[in-house]
Amino acid sequence: MKPAMRFAISDLRQRPEFFDTVADRIWQAWWKADGHPLDYISSRLRENMSAMTVPFALVAHDDGAFLGTASVIASDLVERPQFTPWVAAVWVEPQARQRGIGAALVDRATRDCFALGFSRAYLCARPQRTPYYERLGWTSIERNVGQHRLSVLIQDASPETGNISRSPP
Numbered sequence: 001m002k003p004a005m006r007f008a009i010s011d012l013r014q015r016p017e018f019f020d021t022v023a024d025r026i027w028q029a030w031w032k033a034d035g036h037p038l039d040y041i042s043s044r045l046r047e048n049m050s051a052m053t054v055p056f057a058l059v060a061h062d063d064g065a066f067l068g069t070a071s072v073i074a075s076d077l078v079e080r081p082q083f084t085p086w087v088a089a090v091w092v093e094p095q096a097r098q099r100g101i102g103a104a105l106v107d108r109a110t111r112d113c114f115a116l117g118f119s120r121a122y123l124c125a126r127p128q129r130t131p132y133y134e135r136l137g138w139t140s141i142e143r144n145v146g147q148h149r150l151s152v153l154i155q156d157a158s159p160e161t162g163n164i165s166r167s168p169p
C-alpha cells in the first residue's frame with residue numbers, strides 16, 4: 001500500500017498558474033506523437049478558462065506542486081457526437097500514481113457534471129484502461145469503437161440526490 005499523499009483538487013480557472021503544465025501534459029500524453037503543436041493544445045485548453053460550464057479542467061496539487069489533471073469536455077469521440085459531457089484527459093504525474101489521485105480527479109469531474117445538471121457523464125478508454133474505470137463505478141456500454149478500439153463508459157446521477165449512483169456489487 002502506497003502512503004496517502006496530501007492533495008487538493010481545484011478548478012484550473014481558480015489556479016491559472018498550472019495552465020502551462022496542464023497543456024504540456026495533455027500534449028505530451030495524447031497529441032505530440034501525432035505531430036500536433038503544443039500551441040494547438042494551449043488554445044483549446046484556453047477555452048476552459050472562460051467557459052461558464054463545459055468545458056472545464058481540474059488540477060490536483062499539493063499547494064504549488066502539480067500532481068495531475070482531468071477535464072470535462074463536450075465531445076471526446078467523433079464516432080459518438082450525440083453523447084455529452086465527457087470526462088477526459090485524466091493524467092497523474094508518474095511519481096504521484098497509485099495513491100488514489102486519479103480516482104479522486106475522475107470522481108470530482110463526474111460530480112461537477114452532475115452539479116451542472118447533467119444526469120449522465122461519459123468517458124472513453126483504451127481496452128487496457130477500461131477495468132480501472134469499471135472499478136471506479138463506471139459501466140461499459142460499448143467496446144471496440146473507432147480505430148483505437150475504445151470502450152465507452154457511463155456514470156449516472158441518482159435522480160433523488162444528484163449524487164453518483166454506483167452499480168450494485
Ligand SMILES: CC(C)(COP(=O)(O)OP(=O)(O)OC[C@H]1O[C@@H](n2cnc3c(N)ncnc32)[C@H](O)[C@@H]1OP(=O)(O)O)[C@@H](O)C(=O)NCCC(=O)NCCS
Pocket residue numbers: 001002003004029089090091092093096097098099100101102103104124125126129131132135
Ligand atoms: C490512469 C492514471 C490517471 C491513474 O492515476 P492514479 O492516480 O495512479 O490512479 P489511482 O491511484 O486512482 O489508481 C491506480 C491504481 O492504484 C491503486 N491504488 C489507489 N490508491 C492506492 C494506494 N494508496 N496504494 C496502492 N495502490 C493504490 C488503485 O486501486 C488502482 O489500481 P488498479 O489500476 O488495479 O485499479 C495514471 O496512471 C496516468 O496518468 N496514466 C497515464 C495517462 C492515462 O493513461 N490516462 C487515462 C486515459 S483513459
